[in-house]
Amino acid sequence: MDYSSTYRLAQDIRDSEEYKTYHELKEQVMAEETTAALVKEYRKLQMTIQMSAMSGKAADEEDMQRFSGISSLLFSKPEVSRFLLSEMQLQQALADIFKIVTEAADLDIAVPGVEG
Secondary structure (H helix, E strand, O other): OOOHHHHHHHHHHHHOHHHHHHHHHHHHHHOOHHHHHHHHHHHHHHHHHHHHHHOOOOOOHHHHHHHHHHHHHHHOOHHHHHHHHHHHHHHHHHHHHHHHHHHHOOOOOOOOOOOO
16 A cells, blocks of 8 residues: 555645644643643543543543533633634544545444544
8 A cells, every 4th residue: 555645644634724723722822831731631531521421331420520620711711712622623624534534445433523
């Protein structure tokens, strides 16, 4: 298999507005140590809650409360809110690309959040 088109795709991703916006905002947001720690905790709790949901279990109430509090705090800061939203947009674009590639290979792989 020739991977040259894959490398072109990787460059197209790096050249995309979604990628550029995400990385610009990431540098700004993660430069502040306290905010960076909160973003890391937000992601950790988000993953824990998502894993619980995927396994059919109710998420821990304490985790839910902490996640809600951290989310409110992070999304109250405009620059952090823009960063997290840009991250979601980039993730959605990458999920769309993954869906296109797996369909081309005739693989039946479900991607959470991407309609099939």
